Amino acid sequence: MRVIRLTACLTGAAVLALGCGPGADEQPGGRTEITLWQQKFTDQEDAWYKKAVAAYNKAQNKVVLKHQIVPADxxxxxMKAAQAAGKAPDLYTLNYNKAPGFxxxxxxxxxxxxxxAAKWTGLQEPVLRSVEYKGRKYAYPMLVEPSAVLFYRKDLFAKAGLDPNRPPATWAELISYGKRLTxxxxSGVVTAGNAIDMAWSTWGMQWNAASHLPISDDWAAPRASDPAYRQLLQVYQTLxxxxxxxxxxxxxxxxxxxxxxGKAAMMVCGSWAASVLLSDYPQLVPNIAAAALPSFDGDSAKPTATLGGWTLVVDxxxxxxxxAADAISWLLAGDTKLLVDYFKTTKFSKYSPRAAVADAVKNDPAAAENPWAKIIEDQVVARAKPxxxxxxxxxxxxxxxxxxxLQGKDIDAALKAADAEIKEFIAKNDLAGQGS
Amino acid sequence: MLAPLLALLGVFVVWPLVHAAYISFYTWSFYESPVFVGLGNYLDVLTDHEFVGAVLRGLAFSAMVVPAQVAVAFVFAVLVKSLSRRMAAFMKVTIYIPAVISEVIAAIVFSLIYTHRGGLLNWFLALLGKQEDTAWLGESGTALAAVAVPAVWLGVGVASLIMLAGLLDIPETYYECASLDGAGPWTKMFRITLPLMKNIILFLLVTGFAASLQFLVLPLVMTQGGPVDSTTLPNLFIFRHFTNDLYIGYSIAAALLLFAVLGAVSAVIFRLVRSEKAMDG
Incomplete structure (x- = not known):
């Protein structure tokens, strides 16, 4: 009997609490609570997000934006656990290549x-196309950053008898320089070393080697066995x-x-490396130079990187x-000063796809702080693919x-296996015709 | 009397299993209406050479981990039994320490030990005269064995204590009688100790097998399943599909098939090492 009474009391209390208090998404004062999940980036970027969210919460009184940083790994x-429980965040960071699939x-x-519509004007067309699906836009672009830039140590070049002002212009040269620097x-060259990292960091080189990606544009057929890819795999094998x-x-x-x-003489990394080097290793900056990766056929106009980056989306x-969309609009399509501050915080190592912000960033005197930004913009970003x-x-x-x-297996067999795997994936997932 | 037990079993074991089996017949995500595909997900999994490869690799991994774990635990238990009470207590605590260390920490510690340049293992081998450093986690030929070592280390503590409990349960009078009959240490081991430890060893084999086939964190942290999938164990394979696939049906079907593999191999072990009532029971 006591148990029944206690249960009734507890149930009553819970009902009262639910009935009288604010709703689950409602804050005292009638403000609606929405959540933003941001993938963990550098400490400086995380600090910018915190500051921007605080400013948004201060700028209006209808919504409280709750911000949570989630480690990348x-x-x-x-996210899967939250989706299963029906508790996915209202808005979250998402990279470009996932947006159409989502x-x-x-x-x-x-x-x-x-x-x-006015808030979408001034965004670069290729970037906008990468967030479209069936003619509608599903993500708001925040930044673009090239996935592969060659950073190298000028002092180690000089020590090895190499010209510090002449980065390798061909892959044969890069291998030969690497040997002398090791x-x-x-390590002479540090780059992606496992399948997962190589899967995305080499997108630009895949374009460069074969002028296409390992699947046809309409996603109907694999194209991984194109012999033009041999040279790309050969480079990795040799290195x-x-x-x-x-x-x-x-x-x-x-x-x-x-x-x-000091563990690498040359390193292939995204443009974001500049931000880390400028923030954490300022004494090394005069000794580091940046360049585009070499092109397989020597044509420096070909892409060597893809433009990745981050967007905000609504669940x-x-x-x-x-x-949630209003919050995105305020954060990414509103006052350019807020975003200029972001690019300043990240040491101008990323690029805005929004013309007004890009111009403001370019005119900011502090942009000179990143000595590699211009080279990266001219030699890598300008030729990069989405x-x-x-x-x-x-x-x-x-x-x-x-x-x-990399592990010394036969290159042709490896390409053939990739081709077969892609073909099987296309068939199992009905991908044919879903590409652009 | 059985009702609460059955209710708990029903809620926490039977219902999730039945529900998982039910949804494995659908292609679904958390955002779209499920589409019935019958055995489609199972066929996809069974015809996926990567899944078959992951299961076979899991069995090879278990074959490295479980016998080593049981052998080390047995040797340790015999050693501890022969020690003084105080020394035995110290040794028991020492061997049990890895059991309370998280898999993540173990993975990080062993990754540091295996570091190609400047790692402890290569440094030690260089002292012994080995010229070339080995990339223990970077070469497909050595990576699985390198991941197996921390797996043995993590499990040997509990196995040793269980083994010791089994050894202490064997009446001393058996050994005294055997000594009077002129039996030597090896005879005692093979005629008394091992036969009476059969159930303990069977238990360690079955639980060790089930645990080793399900390692996730070690390969995830140490190698991410590479190089060339050489350390992609079944759970890591399923985990990758669960987190990367846009639809969930495949990973549920793969998990249920792994469950079937675990059950089948456990049954085989039971069959090979027949469980019997203790001889003195």
């Missing part, structure tokens, strides 16, 4: 009905087998620390889609082929 499992599978909402403590690149990755591809720590099940938007499995199949080459 925990993102997928945390749109196709109904995970995110179209933003063009929620964000006024010592027991310093690894001759000990020019580390036998075990020193860090994930996106991590720029190996060159800062398809968000009950507060309009407030990130591919097909499923990750396609990229991974090609990444595995490069990894097989």
């Amino acid at each position: 925990a993102w997928d499992q945390k 749109a196709r599978t109904g995970q995110i909402q179209a933003l063009d009905p929620l964000i006024p 010592t027991r403590d310093v 690894y087998q001759q000990g020019i690149m580390p036998k075990q990755p020193l860090a994930p591809y996106a991590d720029a620390n190996p060159i800062g720590q 398809a099940k968000s009950k507060h889609a309009q407030p 990130e591919p938007t097909y499923d990750w499995a396609i990229s991974l199949a090609f990444g595995k082929a490069i990894e097989k080459a």
